[in-house]
Amino acid sequence: MRKNNKGITIYDIAEKLKVSPTTVSRALNDHHSISKETTLSVKKLAKKMGYRPNSVASNLRKNKTNTIGVIVPLINRPFIAALISGIEDTASQSDYNVIISQTYDSYKKEVATAHTLYSSRVDGLIVSLAMETRQYDHFHAFLENKIPLISVDRIAPELETDCVAIDNHSAGFKATEHLIEMGCRRIAHLGGAQHRNTYRGRQQGYLDALKKHNLPIDERLVVHSKLSMEEGRESTKYLLGLPNPPDGIFSANDSAAVSAIQYAKLKGWHIPQDLAVIGFNNDPISSIIEPQLTTISHPAHDMGKIAAQQILRHQEYGHIVQSQNTVLKTEVIVRDSTQRKITTSSIHRNSA
Amino acid sequence: MRKNNKGITIYDIAEKLKVSPTTVSRALNDHHSISKETTLSVKKLAKKMGYRPNSVASNLRKNKTNTIGVIVPLINRPFIAALISGIEDTASQSDYNVIISQTYDSYKKEVATAHTLYSSRVDGLIVSLAMETRQYDHFHAFLENKIPLISVDRIAPELETDCVAIDNHSAGFKATEHLIEMGCRRIAHLGGAQHRNTYRGRQQGYLDALKKHNLPIDERLVVHSKLSMEEGRESTKYLLGLPNPPDGIFSANDSAAVSAIQYAKLKGWHIPQDLAVIGFNNDPISSIIEPQLTTISHPAHDMGKIAAQQILRHQEYGHIVQSQNTVLKTEVIVRDSTQRKITTSSIHRNSA
């Protein structure tokens, strides 16, 4: 007895079986107060009729959507794709859906997206902030209504949420120290916008490593950009054109590092003899470039899994769950772009 | 007068303003039958109270979710990420959400996912089939209920939906012919599973190109695998170890092509003089490898946009919309891995 062109509802099943919709609902959910025979016959008929529960209705009544919202700058980056993959992985194991939105690093889009996802009544939100974002009011609704909100990778202290991130300072420090161990004495840094924790941390680590090893800090060797391939090329052109060019480059991402290598090679520089280069993220391109790029591992997939788990835990245990900040480990993945001499250091060797 | 710990509803606004929830709802939606003053005061109070519409409730009543479901094998691939990016792009412009699920190429996961997305009452579904999938019953609910269903890239004739894809045969043909033009006479093919249209089409194009140019077909030169880096390496090892090894390789993806180059170089082969290699997809790694990889452009982003547009069109014009299959153009992107001689052919030159 289907209505117009709609799907089958529990009412249709109830009618045929001469029971109430309540019973059907309970039978489908294995409620204990329904007899085995009834449960069986309901399920059987449901299957036969091709019944598919309407989770919109269920969500409304239960005030729960089994959905995790995700806001990221741009999907189409190896690091972000891995992050999402991790989230989706964990979520789907617990029958959660994942809604994804991109901000394209625009504050305005981030605001609109946050509102939309709140309206969708997601059960939790995972955010990696847009580059532009400096205000955080658009997340207030989540905080006020105790909807778990987790910042990943790009985080902000102003936004009082649980965080999952890496220790960018330590990573930047290790990267720079690795170059120093490889014999570099004049190290440049390709950095990103300093109001985002990630790039700021990496640069600070770079500076502190220089200080620790009593190397002079030359501001001309620090170049900020969006770290695209194009900008990496331009920055490198500038650096190598200096009267006193660097003998090592620490780039805050792999794209810029790779284009640095490409440009330097084009101009006749030998990598790593004349110029050692270390990147960040361990993107696929890092192991394709020649020489293969030494870089910093970035546990994006794990980050996604942990963030999702944290939300699921909130769902399960309510607000008993303590606020929790996770800092993930990174490693220097040593490849040929920095191997200027045999090293006895204990740094993990990897040539994937 | 908020309930327990819930959010603000139109009832809360109605109460304060001494009007009916109906009026509030209409005011918020700029219904013509509500006076300007009332509309204004409603909106003002709504903003002040931090009201956020509950789209779950709205969705239920309107029987529309403004959501597009997406099923893909794996997010974490350049091609897929670009596809999703295109979908999300178009969707968000029309205030549609996107729910993404991965199948990991498993049939079982695809079935579960399709059911879940149907239960979520997505307004349309975009699917790129899992490698394993050979049955399509799990999509019946969509077809029966006239929910727009679009297959992209990996499509199947058994599944009667609109499609957005490339002409794999033509692309495979062009790729192979390019190698022939470059002087190759003994061309190998790294192919994928032949029950998926993409790989079958590419291989058929390869075979037909050989036929057209009266080159013998040697089955030993056709190697099937999942085209991972590892398998690409192994396949190449096998090919180069043949008594009569190939002088050109057409790989059905870039990963395998890149690892073929890497292995061949390692063994002292000169690319492209001894061995020309052409890939497929134009992944980022293809322009990083040395020599840069000639490949086939794959309009994944456009594919996503077109698929999403097709769904939006269905939403707008109902079922008047004609079924429509889109076949997108591909191009040979000529780079150094196949440039064995100066060519006067009209093939588009690109060295991004």
Next chain:
DNA sequence: TAAAATTACGCAATCGGTTGCGTTGCAATA
């Protein structure tokens, strides 16, 4: 000035499940 039209709004049903509370029938217990 009476009738018709328009403006501005409310009532109550509706979307499809879920759930607290109540009811019925029958077996177990006192």
Next chain:
DNA sequence: TATTGCAACGCAACCGATTGCGTAATTTTA
């Protein structure tokens, strides 16, 4: 035999917004 307990199910409210229809007040038209 009267009471209690439990198994199995139904009633009706509910989640929050939307919408067809009705109505009162005001304005326009005849």
